[in-house]
Amino acid sequence: MKILVVDDSGFARRALIKLINEQLEGWEVTDTGDGKQAVSLFRQHQPDLVFLDLTMPDVRGEEILEEIRSFDRTSKIIVVSADIQQKTRENVMALGADYMVNKPINAEKIAQALTTVMC
Template identity: 40%
Template sequence: MKILIVDDSAFAQKSVLRLLKVYLKEVEFYTATSGKEALEIYKEQNPDFSFIDLLMPEMSGQELIANIKKINKDSKIFVMSADVQKSVKEEVKSLGVISFINKPFNKEKAMEVCEFIKG
């Protein structure tokens, strides 16, 4: 299984990675600090799941999600953001993401997400 983690914060990337590794085994992880970098990695690696922040340089999370959906309409994406505005959540959900996860990403959220990923 391949998982892409996209966040311009190295700390946030490491936190998500560390928590997912606790509950998921035999996973290849890829990280990106911008939407542009993430799109290139997505094209090369075709990850099974992506975790995407919304506020990033070069390309927003919304733009990245739209671009990924053009490549693979069935892509499985979780959005992680501190932006909890109703309009933002509605916009993101309209793009066809699995779930909107409020930051910070913690042990409980990691357990829920990993249960979903495992099926």
């Protein structure tokens, strides 16, 4: 099984990958801080699960989500964002996200997200 983690913050990516590894064993994790590279990596690795930050300097997470969903409807996508507005949540769910986790992340939030999307 494969996971792609997309977040412009190296610290946030490392923290998320650590939490993922505590929850899931044996998954191959690829990560990037470059929104433009995210879709390319998605096509290359064809992950089963994506953790996607919304706020990045080069390409907004919503654009990445839309592009991925234009050619793949089966991969699970969990949006990770500090934006707690209900409108944002509704928008990303309408674009095809499977779940949204608010930052700051922790083990409980990741466990809940994984339980929700993997069942």
